[in-house]
Amino acid sequence: MSNPLPLQAMLNARGASLDIASVAGRRGCPLSDLRDRLRRSGLRPTRQRLSLGWLLFGRGDRHLTAEMLYDEAMRAKVPVSLATVYNTLHQFTEAGLLRQLALDGSKAYFDTNPSEHHHFFLEDEGQVLDMPDCGITVDSLPDAPEGMEIAGVEVIVRLRRRHGARQS
């Protein structure tokens, strides 16, 4: 688990005129990897993108809403607005770094693993879990409408806690 604070410490230590490339320039540095990843995706590695990307991608695969990332940014003392968090998440999604999940009409979840996979969604708690690889087989799909082909299949299995579950 990566701690996001060192990035901010580095940024703060160099002051406002920081050249982020000089901090991130060393090979094998996670920050350097992140900068390269943004560049390869066609995004300029601005300080805000690096800071939010550091928070997003530094902890393995996970699923976040803009509000969750904003809370993490506030705790890590990253100076961003909620609007910037929204914009950055959508830019990352368009660049293929994130995948937006259609789980809940009221808020968007973003997955740091953009490859196709299936999810459990614990509706009452808004919690998203990756399904194990062997979790589901979809082998009987209808034909796509004329002139179309199936681009992907994502299954969401909605869960709720059992109320009054008996213990035997």
Ligand SMILES: [Zn+2]
């Ligand atoms: Zn996922």
